[in-house]
Amino acid sequence: xxxxDIRTRTGYLFLGVVLGHxxxxxxxxxxxxxxxxxESVTFGVFSEVQRIVFGATSNVRSVWTGYVGLxxxxxxxxxxxxQLSEAQVALQAQRALxxxxxxxxxxxxxxxxxxxxxxxxxxxxxxxTPEFRTVTVDKGTSAGLKxxxxxxxxAGVVGRVVVAGLHAAKVQLLIDRNxxxxxxxxxxxxxxxxxxxGDGRLLLEYMSEGFDVATGDEVVTSGIDxxxxxxxxIGKVDVVERSGTAYKRVVVRPAVNFAALxxxxxxxxxxxxxxxxxxxxxxxx
Amino acid sequence: xxxxxxxxxxxxxxxxxxxxxRFLVRGNVAVDxxxxxxxxxxLTSGPVTGMFSGAFAGLIQDALSSxxxxxxxxxKTVVGFLAGVIGTQFIVTHSLPRFVVFFGATVxxxxxxxxxxxxxxxxxxxxxxxxxxxxxxxxAVVGIIAFQVVELLPGAVERRRAARGRLRx
Numbered sequence: 010x011x012x013x014d015i016r017t018r019t020g021y022l023f024l025g026v027v028l029g030h031x032x033x034x035x036x037x038x039x040x041x042x043x044x045x046x047x048e049s050v051t052f053g054v055f056s057e058v059q060r061i062v063f064g065a066t067s068n069v070r071s072v073w074t075g076y077v078g079l080x081x082x083x084x085x086x087x088x089x090x091x092q093l094s095e096a097q098v099a100l101q102a103q104r105a106l107x108x109x110x111x112x113x114x115x116x117x118x119x120x121x122x123x124x125x126x127x128x129x130x131x132x133x134x135x136x137x138t139p140e141f142r143t144v145t146v147d148k149g150t151s152a153g154l155k156x157x158x159x160x161x162x163x164a165g166v167v168g169r170v171v172v173a174g175l176h177a178a179k180v181q182l183l184i185d186r187n188x189x190x191x192x193x194x195x196x197x198x199x200x201x202x203x204x205x206x207g208d209g210r211l212l213l214e215y216m217s218e219g220f221d222v223a224t225g226d227e228v229v230t231s232g233i234d235x236x237x238x239x240x241x242x243i244g245k246v247d248v249v250e251r252s253g254t255a256y257k258r259v260v261v262r263p264a265v266n267f268a269a270l271x272x273x274x275x276x277x278x279x280x281x282x283x284x285x286x287x288x289x290x291x292x293x294x
Numbered sequence: 295x296x297x298x299x300x301x302x303x304x305x306x307x308x309x310x311x312x313x314x315x316r317f318l319v320r321g322n323v324a325v326d327x328x329x330x331x332x333x334x335x336x337l338t339s340g341p342v343t344g345m346f347s348g349a350f351a352g353l354i355q356d357a358l359s360s361x362x363x364x365x366x367x368x369x370k371t372v373v374g375f376l377a378g379v380i381g382t383q384f385i386v387t388h389s390l391p392r393f394v395v396f397f398g399a400t401v402x403x404x405x406x407x408x409x410x411x412x413x414x415x416x417x418x419x420x421x422x423x424x425x426x427x428x429x430x431x432x433x434a435v436v437g438i439i440a441f442q443v444v445e446l447l448p449g450a451v452e453r454r455r456a457a458r459g460r461l462r463x
Binding site: 019022023026027030031033034037038052055058059062063066134135136137138139140141143145171172179181186187206207208 | 308309311312313324325326328341342345346349354355356357358359360361362363364365366367368371372375407408410414416417418419420422424425429
């Protein structure tokens, strides 16, 4: 005897709901457009809820840590953290500038200046499902944010804006399975594409066989995707597996601790890097 | 009244998911509070409520995510329905059977969710076994705790009232 007889009212109801879902999925997959209006409206509404929840919790937290705890030390600590973040970002910008100054090829890239205009944003929420690695930030189109703007942190690259609401934006983290960025090994100048593993790690793919990659090598953005500015830290090579001369698997440990992120910088404008690839690796399907 | 309770439970789980979940990710162990809420509702209210709560919660999650709207909804609809059927056909009142149901529900959900994405060639999942097992473990632990808390709460109120009564005497 079957546990649940499908030929009952409940069974027909279940089949109807499943069929409805299949039709909904089919409609989107055929057109490859999704349901942007529904997504936009639900995101807009829910981001406001997230903002209110975040505001309430941060107020309670700030009262607790500011007044009950060490008020002056906290304020000083916040100020020092801010200064350190600014210094680290400046350091990364300097690194990118120094990188461009090397060699004749890089002389031609002097146009690719790294005087980035950034806007600080606070993370107010995470993804609604663990399978997607996104965060919501408290700035949107009203603050000048647009889709495909790069998002960075003092430690390195965070991701890119994928949905921009009026007062909030959704940022796809670099560790998401659908995220990717043009990358370069700083030591050997080997180019590749860093792809999110979905489990907190990154995979370096499309590597040339002739180049040298070793554990501990620093991986930075190459800028060829036209989204991420060149020379920003992505992470360090953690695992290198070879199959003959070819690279079988190169795992990169991200420089950014995504679980502890609270504030990020959205790159508002940067001169596009050379050879911006059409349909670049900012995202892959 | 029940519908309102289900909507509140799902809203609460969504709020928890978007605020707390990213801090709870440790290695492969992650928690899907929304799935836990759907299975909880299904076990306590039956397959029809489980199915509709799964569809509702899944569609909202899909809309808030960057994926295809309906895939999460379909996966949670099936999981809600199956968990509801199990809840009505078997005695699921102890921690071990509940652990098994939450663990199994997460595995079925992951198989449907990832399977549909792979089938439609929309996303790749490289050997996700450890991640799925970690999430199933996390969901099962949170699910058992949720049941314990809900079952202990009415008793706690009565015990508090009884203690007050004794003090007055």
